[in-house]
Amino acid sequence: MDRDTPLRIVFDLDGTLIDSAPDIRQAANTVLAREGVPPLDRDEVQSFIGNGAPVFVDRMMAARSLPEANRDRVLDAFLDLYETAVDLTTPYPDVIETLARLCADGHALGLCTNKPESPARAVMQHLDLDGFFDVVIGGDTLPRRKPDPSPLLAAFHALGQGAAIYVGDSEVDAATAEAAGIPFLLFTEGYRKAPPADLPHAARFSAWPDMPALLHYAHVR
């Protein structure tokens, strides 16, 4: 692949571009306090993130032995707070500079997250990340979410033609990329549970300035 050929690059959000666990934890603990059970610690929160808000709530309720009958109420309360959960979230170091460079180099950027689309857009706007992306697919944008390949394939489809690569932090992202037949770059500082070697990936990086050098792994699908 020619070094200067524009690519289609799609990114995961939570644990990849932004450290959002503090906001998710605050929303979760507000709901748990109302339910009269103890809060979640940071490790619990991180281990529950990855499969979207409904699965997060299921894991949180199971961890605090909340009755299944309260699920709709707990999920609604969590989603309500999630809409404005932006103040404790930060981009990982050098994310903004790297995205700006990739845009300046002519690449088409997209976002494919399991976070519901509305809170995803809210936090991206809050952190000035929204201008970089030509497409945003959230966990509730389509009938299925990751690890189903359809949201990732929809994101690439929206970006048009060109070699493709997906960048994420988790087992879910690696499985999604594999199912879609798209090469995967693993950011190792996010919310992954297993060691990096256990996840299928083309290459991995721990600091965002190192990511553009890995773009030669992109290929046409």
Ligand SMILES: O=C(O)COP(=O)(O)O
């Ligand atoms: O909201 C989640 O559970 C995960 O979000 P992500 O797909 O951006 O990592």
Ligand SMILES: [Mg+2]
């Ligand atoms: Mg993630």
